[in-house]
Amino acid sequence: MIKLPQNLVEVQKQVIQVAKKCGLDFYDTVFEMVTYEQMNQIAAYGGFPVRYPHWRFGMEYEQLSKSYQYGLSKIYELVINNDPCYAYLLEGNSFVDQKLVIAHVYGHCDFFKNNMWFSQTNRKMMDVTANHATRIRRYMDRYGVDEVENFIDCCLSLENLIDRYSPYEAISYDLSKTEKEESSNINNKIFSDFRLKTSNPYMDRYINPPEILEREKNKFDQKKKEDQHYSFEKDVLKFLINEAPLESWQQDVLTIIREEAYYFAPQGMTKIMNEGWASYWHSKMMTEHLCTDAEIIDFAQAHSGTMAMSPTGFNPYKVGIELFRDIETRWNKGQFGKEWSECNDVQTKKHWNTRAGKGRERIFEIRRDYNDVTFIDEFLTEEFCVENKMFVYKFDKKTNQFVVDTRNFKAIKQKLLFQLTNFGQPTIHVADSNFENKGELLLSHAFEGIELQPDYMKETLSRLAQIWKRPVNLATVLDEKPHLVKLNEEGFHFKEINTK
Amino acid sequence: MSIKKDHNRFRDIVKGRIKENFQKYLTQEEMIGKQEKEFVKIPIPRIKIPKFSYGPKQSGGVGQGQGEAGEGTGEAQSEDGKAGNSEGQHLTEVDVSIDDLAEILSEKLELPRIKPKGQQKITSEKTKYTGIAPIGPPGLRHFKRTYKETLKRSIATGTYSAKNPVLLPIKADYRYKSFKVVEEKQTQAAVIYIMDVSGSMGKEQKKIVRMTSFWINTWLKHNYKNIETEFIIHDAAARIVDEETFFSTSESGGTLISSAYKITEELLNKKYKTSEWNTYVFQFSDGDNWSGDDTKICIETLKKSFLPYVNLFGYGQVESRYGSGQYLKDLDKEFDGQENLVTSLIKDRMGIIEAIKAFLGKGN
Incomplete structure (x- = not known):
């Protein structure tokens, strides 16, 4: 890796100046030039130079290298959410490309720093992943590579079972406090409950000797502990760290996997916004400030390349940038608020312009407060869908291909929101940690109309069973009927649940 | 680069997957005739970490572009796996060298190294x-290194003077040449392949024979460097051909096995004198010989010129619709209990792996 050459350092200075003038606010950003091999490695490691040893990074690397060799894909740039931000540029790109990428990177950096969904991420993640690598290497030395790797495989299978919103619910999540209050209430109650009645206060210490009361209380506590089990926990990984019978190194490995999952989660939650925001700004800065006349055609070429749409591939860059531009125009013209939404006259709406000029301000607010779900929910309009030729596609069993299903606005919006909710991942939580009073684990799938991939479900359950070390159960829907899937020593059992 | 380690780990997993389904890959025709350093593309099920995820085909998504409702989007499968791919169809191609496959083959079959005749080992020690x-006999004393040590010591202790550079080595200064025992793969091994290409051998039979001999050849080449190979094809007449021809020719005609044996005999007598060479002969046929008389000649040749000298004579017989399959029975009858003659009946492609096991597993 080498530092930027002098001409790009000049560009960087210029971009910083322009970006600040535009109102962007970012951490210091360190740029490094890398070869495509290094780029592929860093990309395989999720942007970090050091990760713990695991074969899947090797797999990613092979896929990236191959598709680069075959000319199918090329990574132009990589930015890491860290303070300072680190950004990698690909050696050998043209000067205009590098300029564009540097401008784009500052868009991302601003987003990382200011979007609220990133507010809980660790800004020293560069060091954290390196520490994780050291810890896992140490476990591998001590317990064997295969043993640790197998366990990591198990953990990674459950990696998506975290509660993505929990980092922002710090107050309600402070369990210890409520628990304490509750238990002190109970304590008082117990003391009064176990106390035998006596009319003479002086007799009390004979009728209710403290050691007997203490014994009764302990008995009760014991029973309460036995009865107590998790009845609802969305963060399955956290639950397993606390409750599964794990060795301490296993607990630590699971903690590492969970920590990294939470770090990467906001990037998935804001894909459209983040790319849209960065694209909006690189486009604005390039066309209004940075490009010389000679460079503008090259810029347009590169820019339109990243904005290309494909029939079944949803391009977050394109949708993001267009939405931001749409919002800016609407708020500039005052096309919002009560009057606007109550107006039914098409002609009036078409020429609506109050010269409100609030566009820029509004998009900065949005980049601070929204994530993809809320962004789409609030700002995707029917006009926008028509303009951008959006449609819902589905799989047609007869022709064995994907076909256009509908161009109905509501359907598009619903589909998009559904895909974005929980990242298009099924929502599965812990329902009972002492299922049927046998110490079995019960997970519950919040069914939203789409069934789980059966083979993956089975494999994942058997990995979960390796961690839980007792039979595991999953309540889900199979073949359109609610089922309870149980995995015990004898194998899988599928039982239909009768819902009356 | 640190990714190399992870990458190798992944490659190991891939190799493991190939091993699991090796039967399938073994019978892939496009590999036949490749050289050991060449790469072949092997489709394996995509290796993925299973997670709870939505079933693919029901889901669909949002796209952008032209098209009326009901029209195809033009993409049956999307690349990123978000939709359109169910397990099983989902294959990824990996490049594997023939050499690696040979390695996997021996692991899979637990093939021993062929032990050559007598007490001789195919690997010789050198x-x-x-x-x-620092220790050794005086005869192996290394003057230069000893001198260096002495010089170093005397400079370090300050006894060295440039005006009077006399050096007296002490015991600790002496250095000796030391040797290592290296195993050298013996090159004196010759393998002769005989294939029946007569008319009674159908297309499929020839394919099976080629696959079997290809893998035997690949495996032997992998294990013994500089091995000498000879390829003989025969119908009623036999001739020596090169490797490429062997794996690609198809002829038709009658069958005289003795014709091939004659050439083999000549090779064994002249080129690969059995006193100097470890020799292996593999013959493949559908078991159909022109006449009982010819078979008699063959058995005589085997008894007189082959079996007393060769390390191994392997006979693989493919089942064919036209062939009588008599030859295998004749051999088994005649040479029951003969150590260095192995016969194997290859019913179909699935039998290839057993045949290889029978041939190369021998010698232990």
């Missing part, structure tokens, strides 16, 4: 003077 040791 001593190589490569190292330096």
Whole structure:
């Protein structure tokens, strides 16, 4: 890796100046030039130079290298959410490309720093992943590579079972406090409950000797502990760290996997916004400030390349940038608020312009407060869908291909929101940690109309069973009927649940 | 680069997957005739970490572009796996060298190294003077290194003077040449392949034979460097051909096995004198010979000229619609209990792996 050459350092200075003038606010950003091999490695490691040893990074690397060799894909740039931000540029790109990428990177950096969904991420993640690598290497030395790797495989299978919103619910999540209050209430109650009645206060210490009361209380506590089990926990990984019978190194490995999952989660939650925001700004800065006349055609070429749409591939860059531009125009013209939404006259709406000029301000607010779900929910309009030729596609069993299903606005919006909710991942939580009073684990799938991939479900359950070390159960829907899937020593059992 | 380690780990997993389904890959025709350093593309199920995820085909998504409702989007499968791919169809191609496959083959079959005849080993031990040791016999004293040590010591202790550079080595200064025992793969091994290409051998039979001999050849080449190979094809007449021809020719005609044996005999007598060479002969046929008389000649040749000298004579017989399959029975009858003659009946492609096991597993 080498530092930027002098001409790009000049560009960087210029971009910083322009970006600040535009109102962007970012951490210091360190740029490094890398070869495509290094780029592929860093990309395989999720942007970090050091990760713990695991074969899947090797797999990613092979896929990236191959598709680069075959000319199918090329990574132009990589930015890491860290303070300072680190950004990698690909050696050998043209000067205009590098300029564009540097401008784009500052868009991302601003987003990382200011979007609220990133507010809980660790800004020293560069060091954290390196520490994780050291810890896992140490476990591998001590317990064997295969043993640790197998366990990591198990953990990674459950990696998506975290509660993505929990980092922002710090107050309600402070369990210890409520628990304490509750238990002190109970304590008082117990003391009064176990106390035998006596009319003479002086007799009390004979009728209710403290050691007997203490014994009764302990008995009760014991029973309460036995009865107590998790009845609802969305963060399955956290639950397993606390409750599964794990060795301490296993607990630590699971903690590492969970920590990294939470770090990467906001990037998935804001894909459209983040790319849209960065694209909006690189486009604005390039066309209004940075490009010389000679460079503008090259810029347009590169820019339109990243904005290309494909029939079944949803391009977050394109949708993001267009939405931001749409919002800016609407708020500039005052096309919002009560009057606007109550107006039914098409002609009036078409020429609506109050010269409100609030566009820029509004998009900065949005980049601070929204994530993809809320962004789409609030700002995707029917006009926008028509303009951008959006449609819902589905799989047609007869022709064995994907076909256009509908161009109905509501359907598009619903589909998009559904895909974005929980990242298009099924929502599965812990329902009972002492299922049927046998110490079995019960997970519950919040069914939203789409069934789980059966083979993956089975494999994942058997990995979960390796961690839980007792039979595991999953309540889900199979073949359109609610089922309870149980995995015990004898194998899988599928039982239909009768819902009356 | 640190990714190399992870990448190798992944490659190991891939190799493991190939091993699991090796039967399938073994019978892939496009591999036949490749050289050991060449790469072949092998489709394996995509290796993925299973997670709870939505079933693919029901889901669909949002796209952008032209098209009326009901029209195809033009993409049956989307690349990123978000939709359109169910397990099983989802294959990824990996590049594997034939050499690697040979390695996997021996692991899979637990093939022993072929032990050559007698007490001779196919790997010979050789001593190589490569190292330096602080002890050893005076005859192996290394003057230069000893001098260096002495010089170093005397400079370090300050007894060295440039005006009077006399050096007296003490015991600790002496250095000796030391040797290492290196195993050298013996090159004196010859393998002769005989294939029946007569008319009674159908297309499929020839394919099976080629696959079997290809893998035997690949495996032997992988294990013994500089191995000599000869390829003989025969119908009623036999001739020596090169490797490429062997794996690609198809002829038709009658069958005289003795014609091939004659050439083999000549090779064994002249080129690969059995006193100097470890020899292996593999013959493949559908078991159909022109006449009982010819078979008699063959058995005589085997008894007189082959079996007393060769390390191994392997006979693989493919089942064919036209062939009588008599030859295998004749051999089994005649040579029951003969150590260095192995016969194997290859019913179909699935039998290839058993045949290889029978041939190369021998010698233990």
